[in-house]
Amino acid sequence: MAFDFISAQLAERKSQHLYRQTTAVQCQGRLIQYQQASLLNFSGNDYLSLAQAPELVTAWQQGLAQYGCGSGASALVTGYSDAHYALEQTIKEWLNVPAVALFNSGYSANQAVLKLLLGKQDLLIQDKLNHASLIEAGQYVAANMVRFRHNDMSHLEQRLSQGGENKLVISEGVFSMDGDQAPLAEIVRLTRQYQAWLMVDDAHGIGVLGPHGQGSLAQQGIHPQDCHIHMATFGKALGVAGAMVAGTVDLVDYITNFSKPYIYTTAMPPAQAVAIKASIELLQQQPWRQQKLLQNIATFKQAAQQEGIEIAPSETAIQPVIIGGNNATLALAQRLREQGFYCTAIRPPTVPPGSARLRVTLCSAHTTADIHALVTALAQGLAGNADAGMTNREFSNEQ
Structure with a gap:
């Protein structure tokens, strides 16, 4: 019968005590x-x-009263509102970054970036313990993907010495299953030396680490311009949902013009953007x-x-x-x-x-x-x- 592998693989998961179900x-x-x-x-x-937090609940309710439940369209049609614009301005000021693109999830943001930027002549270098969204996207893009041993800077340098028209190094700021942190200052030094770009997924660092909750980069004294692509989510320490990619104006313009996950996805609800903005302000006030x-x-x-x-x-x-x-x-x-x-x-x-x-x-x-x-x-x-x-x-x- 067609698709027999479904029941077979589920049975195997159960036998290995790996079966999962929602709770x-x-x-x-x-x-x-x-x-x-x-x-x-x-x-x-x-x-x-x-x-x-009552302040966030109130903010989302106020956003619902003003904008309704959904955005109604993708960002390039009618889905981008003044609430989204206000959120982007708040993030830019908070993180001292030139530009921001909003996404509905960190998974989507990570995959969008890799699919957008990497071609068959490029080299993608990832920490072995990076999130599944990054590893999976790296397997699907045309670029040559290699991984370096977790937080091993000598091994990273070996990988950087390989050829590639464009080189992109990706690390998490805080690793989601182990809780340890990347040595970002050393990674920055190596990416500079080998003329590579650096992308940091700071889903578990943003809001928690650094002055005013600015995350792993700020905690380790990394200037925002030394991290070419900064991804962070709003569904963990910020208590809401969604994600952002921050970088240069050109990078965000390129996302806006060429990224299919950005262009063809319904934008996050404006009321959600209102709540995220309130969360960023609240964590700085408290x-x-x-x-x-x-x-x-x-x-x-x-x-x-x-x-x-x-x-x-x-x-x-x-x-x-x-x-x-x-x-x-x-x-x-x-x-x-x-x-x-x-x-x-x-x-x-x-x-x-x-x-x-x-x-x-x-x-x-x-x-x-x-x-x-x-x-x-x-x-x-x-x-x-x-x-x-x-x-x-x-x-x-x-x-």
Whole structure:
């Protein structure tokens, strides 16, 4: 029969404990409603707890009252409003960038950029742990794509020495599954030396890191002009949805004129643009959100160390506890849910085989008591594994 591979591959996923399905929850925030239970949420990306801030809810409602629910068309027809223009001006001032193009998602923005800029004579160089949207787009474009070992600058330099009419290096600012950061200053030095462009996906750094939440580049002292393409999303620390690509006026003009994902997609709703603008303004007016998040990160790391829990070397809101095996990770996630904690198991292919993990994410709304309670539950769960002869990272045979 046609398309028999569908059922066969689903069955294989189930046998490997890799099967996935959506889970309906009733609300997001510090607490999440799941199957009629209220659980402490340690899985979301709402790092600054802005998604339910009354000021943002009001801003979106005001946007709805003024503009209605949708944009009605693509940006080049009638979908681009003064709300979009105002948002772009706010971003330009906030990040000190010349121009901005708005997208409906980071996935779409990343794929649009690579499809637009790279031809068969070009060289695309990506960090091995870049987001799936970047790796997938790189596999589809005509350019020669090579990857360098994660944050390995010697290997990056080897890759840069290869030929290519145009060379583009791409790294995340904060890596989404490990929480560690790219050495952007060294990457900038190498791209200058080899006359390459640099693109940074700062989905998990924007709003959280740097002065006024300007992100990874600002935190590491990188001038905006040294990052030729700056992608960031509005659905994580900013608490809304959508994405942007920032760069030179020529780059954004080129996107506007030649990028099919930009030209032929209905623009984001103006009311959403109003809410994003309000979120950027609010995070600058309320620096306590960043400060509280940093305190919570330090609290988690200290508590985990005291309990002997091995965590990844991350200084950001993403704090992975790597278990290794898929079934063992699912079992620990279920045990945590039963104790009142929502902490999602992340498995291959999102992460490499043998590195399944609980991706603990922290937000500014978590209390110290919340964090200590989670760490205690984690320690008990891992101790249960140890009693069965299994500890962190001892499940690599289970793929």
